[in-house]
Amino acid sequence: MKEMNFEDYMDEIWKTPQRLNNIHKIMKGDFEPTPAQTPSRVVKEFGRVKLLAYYPKGEVTQSPVLMVPSIINKYYVFDLAPNQSMVEYLCDQGIPVYMIDWGIPGPQDKYTTFEDHIIRWQGACLRAACKDFGVEKMHLLGYCVGGTMATIYAALKPKRVAGLIALTAPINFHDDGLLSSWASSDQLDVRKLSEAWGNIPADFLEESFALLMPTAKMKKYMNLYENAHKDSFLKKHYALDGWLNDNVGFPGATYEEYVKKCYVNNDLMNNEFILGDMRVDLKNIKCPLLVLTAKHDHIVPDQSATVLAEMVGSEDITSEQFRAGHIGITVGSKAKDTMWKTVQAWLKDRVVE
Amino acid sequence: MNFDPFSMQKKMFDEWEKSTAEYVDKVMRDPSFMKTISQNMGSTLDMQDAIKEQTNKVLKSMNVPTEDSLDGLYKTVHNLETRMLDFEEKIDDLSDMFKKLVEISESIQSEAKTSKAKPKAVKQATKKESPKKSK
Structure with missing residues (x-):
């Protein structure tokens, strides 16, 4: 145990009025999150789905990248707040960024399939981004489910994919994680859920994720109390918390397909994944590949994502693992010096002509 | 001064958090827990279905x-x-x-x-x- 002197005691005691002052500020709403501040332009809209473009303020020095976020979270995880934004960082490095905003599923989306998301919307966004920038091909960066979707797209329609970055993208769904054990269990009747609700409500998904780490909320509040005297901490904390509480529902048909094909049958791993009338063979991915994983990921365990590197037909494969969690890898305090920097360096070495 | 109540409190919390998380993880992996949860969810969904059916009948009779x-x-x-x-x-x-x-x-x-x-x-x-x- 650390030895404490009188000054340490006084420091610790002095934090209390600062904490109280900040609690007052929290109640006033001084730390209300203001996400998605990086200037963007809507390139095209496809129903609820939008394609956004972010351009560097200075010279464009590298090839553009299309980011594919998860379909159950808002896209602005990549643009939480100024100085806490991967998009802003990449633009500062001279990389134009395109982003898919999946929007909020409406009642008609209960019929929206995985194929609609992967081939139709993602494909339309990639084509529109290529057209907008005047290139034939573009790099794809997919996060979480978005990573799985980008991987499937690269295997089925490699024509416009210059390179693939799979950021904590689940490929092997039969891992030792709790989520895998629930979803692959025969006790979960996904058909009944989607028939009753249409789209799977965001609250249900949020509670399920909370159950994966039931003590996480307590830990969060403990951490908040410990650091409540720091304004900079509170700003970052509420920016992330705002995103975590701003989830969207899972379109019914896609949810059913995702759970059955991925979690129950593990079709991607067995090379039996059928999308529409096409079979997904990951060996068809011949483009450069960057696999990014998080060591302490409780949603997509490390082994579930790293396996992609062994399954593709690419010759240019890079794998990196970071000491972070599923969200920390993208928005944590070390994300800029670790994951963002790795992506930027990888893109720099792979300029698309 | 060797006594540090602040880090002691933090250490106690960390220990509690670790053991609780381990215990809850074990419980939630238990097939009987899964069965109970899915049965509860199933009956809730059945109830919702029944309510929906009745509501539909009423709305239909009102030409809505x-x-x-x-x-x-x-x-x-x-x-x-x-x-x-x-x-x-x-x-x-x-x-x-x-x-x-x-x-x-x-x-x-x-x-x-x-x-x-x-x-x-x-x-x-x-x-x-x-x-x-x-x-």
Whole structure:
């Protein structure tokens, strides 16, 4: 145990009025999150789905990248707040960024399939981004489910994919994680859920994720109390918390397909994944590949994502693992010096002509 | 001063958090827990279905559109959206093909121009050479 002197005691005691002052500020709403501040332009809209473009303020020095976020979270995880934004960082490095905003599923989306998301919307966004920038091909960066979707797209329609970055993208769904054990269990009747609700409500998904780490909320509040005297901490904390509480529902048909094909049958791993009338063979991915994983990921365990590197037909494969969690890898305090920097360096070495 | 209540409190919390998380994880992996949860969820969904059915009957008797009658509309909207995206993809593919055709025809035209220009140059050269020879 650390030895404490009188000054340490006084420091610790002095934090209390600062904490109280900040609690007052929290109640006033001084730390209300203001996400998605990086200037963007809507390139095209496809129903609820939008394609956004972010351009560097200075010279464009590298090839553009299309980011594919998860379909159950808002896209602005990549643009939480100024100085806490991967998009802003990449633009500062001279990389134009395109982003898919999946929007909020409406009642008609209960019929929206995985194929609609992967081939139709993602494909339309990639084509529109290529057209907008005047290139034939573009790099794809997919996060979480978005990573799985980008991987499937690269295997089925490699024509416009210059390179693939799979950021904590689940490929092997039969891992030792709790989520895998629930979803692959025969006790979960996904058909009944989607028939009753249409789209799977965001609250249900949020509670399920909370159950994966039931003590996480307590830990969060403990951490908040410990650091409540720091304004900079509170700003970052509420920016992330705002995103975590701003989830969207899972379109019914896609949810059913995702759970059955991925979690129950593990079709991607067995090379039996059928999308529409096409079979997904990951060996068809011949483009450069960057696999990014998080060591302490409780949603997509490390082994579930790293396996992609062994399954593709690419010759240019890079794998990196970071000491972070599923969200920390993208928005944590070390994300800029670790994951963002790795992506930027990888893109720099792979300029698309 | 060796006593530090602040870090002691933190250490106690960390220990509690670790052991609780381990215990809860074990409980939630238990098949009997899963069974109970899914049974509860199943009966909640059955109840929701029953309420929906009754509500639909009442709304139908009042000539008010029900969720089921709107469902057809949702399906149509979804089908239209997907067909539109399919058409867009086909149009993009066609425009790519058209671009390539234009490029090919342009290169053929330029090749034809250069091949036409070459014999002229030869003729001009022979014309220029012939007077020299006569001299």
